Every structure is written in structure tokens, then in C-alpha cells.
Amino acid sequence: MAVALILVLITVGSVVFHLVSPWWWTPIASNWGYIDSTIVITFWITGAVFVAVVFFMAYCVYRFRHQPGRQAHYEPESKRLELWLTILTGVGVAAMLTPGLFVWRQFITVPEDATDIEVLGQQWQWAFRLPGPDGKLGMTDTRLVSPDNPLGISREDPKGQDDVIIEGGELRLPVDKPVKALLRSVDVIHNFYVPEMRAKMDLVPGQVSYIWFTPTRTGTFEILCAELCGVGHPQMRGTVVVQEQKDYQAWLEGQASRNFARLAPAVQ
Template identity: 55%
Template sequence: MRVAIVIVALVLGSVAFHLLSPWWQTPLASNWEAIDSALNITLLICAVAFIALNLFLALALIRFRHRPGHRARYDPENPSLEKNLTFWTALGIAGMLAPGLVAWGKYVDVPKDAAVVEAIGQQWQWTFRFPGPDRVLGTAGVEYMTPDNPFGVNPLDPFGRDDILVESNELHLPKGQPVKMILRSKDVLHDFYVPEFRAKMDLVPGIVTYFWMTPTQDGTYDILCAELCGTGHHQMRGSVVVEPREQFEGWLAGQMTFSDLLAGASPEAVTKLFAQANTCTRPATWGMR
């Protein structure tokens, strides 16, 4: 009986904690209402299962407790109970999977008019790259990375000359514009995550990953690394500023291009960079065509 009372108290306390808790989702600032809906449906199904199973357990402890003169019945098989459990379990799992699959189908279907932004992660900071007026990101690769070319842009690729390089942890995006985030890592596994956007994806060394979203609310939001990436993981933070397009264009115009980077390097460094690029045998694949 005491155990049953503790179980009921646990259920009531859990529900009260959830309803009264100040820790909840951050306000949505992107187009991903579908992800919130999938999470809420999963939470609701899990809550119903949690409450029903624990209350059933408490009821069973009370109803079938040991009492003098009562004897337990041995019932090793119950087809009806097994069918019911299988049906309701399958229904619950389908209810949790279906909204997530619908959201995922939209998540990987990038709009054709989406702008392209590249986010590069390294221990323990973020940098970013935008295509220039040609609207095409130049190819890049770790084999081209030097102290004078930290983004690893291929100097032999003419599409990369006008690429816009952002060496700070602050990213600006225009409000209302779909954006495809191209993600790559210089070293270890990272994860680009802005809680208000509900969108995230791992940065995997050696390959390119991506996701897309549309910022819908002006403001400044934290960029977090959601993958344990070393002792400085907690310091790997940045910010994304969502603003009207006019302000975004003004900010973008003030950033450095890859041509500016080459112009600021010493002639010896540029010569070495091109010589290194000419000796590369593996084709650069970090880019958009």
C-alpha cells in the first residue's frame, strides 16, 4: 500500500512539475513549427503512457496485495492482453514517428530560392562564408588551409575569389529569407545549434552536412555547439543577428572577400599557397555548384 501511495505521488508531482516549471522551449524564431508540433505530440503520448502505466501499477499493488485467504492464480498466457498491448504500443510508436517523419521530409527539402551560408566549426570557435555576387561558393578543402588561408578556399577556383569571409563569431541573416546552412568542421565533431530556430545538424570532419530554415523574428540569438568537442566545448559560442534585408546587406558589404585576403597576404605566402594548391591530388569537394 505504501509503495502504491508513493507511485501516485510521483505521478502527481511529475505532472505538477511539468505544468509549473519555468524551463520550457524558447520562443520560436523560424519556420519550424512542424518540429515543435512533433515534439509536443511525442511529449503528450509519453505523458499519457507514463500516467496510465504508473496508475495501473499502483492499482495492481492495491487490488492484488497479499491478503489472508487469497491465493494468486497462475496464468502464463493471455492472448487477449498481448494483442491489446501490441496494438496500443504500435499505435503509440506510430504516433510519435509520423510527425517526425513529416517534419524531416520538409527539413531536407531545401527551397530553390534559399540563400547559401557556410558555417565552419573548429576548437573552439565559429567562422562563416557567404557566396559573392556570382552566388556560388568556391570549392574548399583542408589541403588548402594555411595561416594565410584559414577558410581553406581553393585559390585556383575562380568562383571562390568573391566569396565573403566572416572571421568573427557573429553571423547576420536577413529576416524572411530561406537559408541553407552548409556545415563543415576543421577538426572534430561539432554541432551547429540555435535553440530559437529549432534546427541543428552535426559538423562531421571530412564531409559536408546541411540544413535549412527561415528566420522569422528580428533579434540576436545564441549559437551553441551541441556536441561535446573538447575541453573548451562550453566556450564554443557565437551569435546570429536576424535583421531586415537592408541592414543585412550593409553588414555584408563591410566584410572581407577572399580576394581581399590574398591581397593582404605577403607575396611569398600567396606564391606558396598557389604552389600548394597545384600539388593537391585530391579534388576539393567543399563547395556549391
């Protein structure tokens, strides 16, 4: 009886803690509320299964507890039970996977009007590249990466001459404008993660991955590396500053001294 009661109390306590817990996710600041909805659906399904299984265990512990003269009934298999368990498990897994498939399709389908930016991760700092007045990023090559050209930008590509290079971990973006972040790493695997944006993706050496999102409110949001990348991993942080379009444009126009054409002559 005591064991059954403990199981019930653990289950009820877990549900109550989940409902009143102060450690919920941060307020969302992008279009990816779909991810929150998918997580909530998963929590409800797995939570219901958790409650049902533990309550059933508590019932079995109490109902079939040892009593003098009682003997266990041996039943090696039950095809009917196995069939029902298979069906219920399949329905539960499908219910969790289906919303995720729709969200994943949106996650990988970049809007045509999205602006390309670049995020470069290296132990243990972030660097960014924004398109200049032409609105396009120039070509890069990992073989061109050097202390003088940390992003590996091709000096022969005219599209890259006006690219704005931001080192120091502060990325600025306009509000309500979709962006496609091209993600690169020059050493080990990193992960670009802004909790308020919900979107996150690995930066893998030797390849260019991407995520896209639309900032939906202004403010300053922290960038984290969500992949263990060495002893300096906890300090690999930055910020995303989301501004109104006019403020962002004024800031971008003031970054002429940071475009690649001006930086390149000093390293040639």
C-alpha cells in the same frame, strides 16, 4: 496502501510540474515550429502512457496486496493480453513517428531560393563564409586548409574570390530569407545549434552536411556547439544577428575588406 499512494502522487506531481514548469523552450525565431509541434505530440502520447502505466501499477499494488490466506494465481502467458499490448504499442509508436516523417521531409527539402552560406567548426570557435555580389560560394577542399586559409577555399575558383570570410563567431543573416547552411569541421565532430531556430545538425570531419531555415524575427541569438568536442566545448559559442534586408545589405557591402580575393594575396 502507502506505496500505491506514493505512485499516484509521483504521477500527479510530474504532470503538474510539466504544465506549470518555467523551463519551457525559448520563443521560436524560424520556420521550424513544426518541430515544436512534433515534440508536443510526443509529450502527450508518452505522457498518457506514463500516467496509465503508473496508475495501473498503483492499482495492482493495492488490489493484489498481501492478505492472509490469499494465494497468487499463476498464468504463464496470455495471448489475448499480448495481442492487445502489441496493437496498442504499434499504434502509439506510429502516432509518434508519423508527424516526424512529414517534418523530416520538410527538413531535408531545401527551397530553391535559399542562399548558401558556410559554417566551419573547429576547436573551439566558429567561422562563416557568405556569398559576395555574385550570390555563389566558391569551391573548398579540406586539403587546402591551413593557418593562412582556415576555410580551405580554392584560389583557382573565380566564384570564391568575392566570398566574405567572417571569423570571430558572429553570423549575420537577413530576416524572412531562407538560408542553406553548409556545415564543415576541420578536426572533430561539432554540432551547429541555435535554440531559437530549433534546427541543429552535426559537423562531421571529411563531409559536408547541411541544414536550412528561415529566420522569422530580428534579434541576436546564441550559437552553441551541441556535441562534446573537447575541453573547450562549453566556450564554443557564437551569435546569429538577424537584420532587416536593407540593414543586412548595408553591412554586407561594408565587408569588402573581408572577401577572399583581398585576403588571399597576403598568404600567397
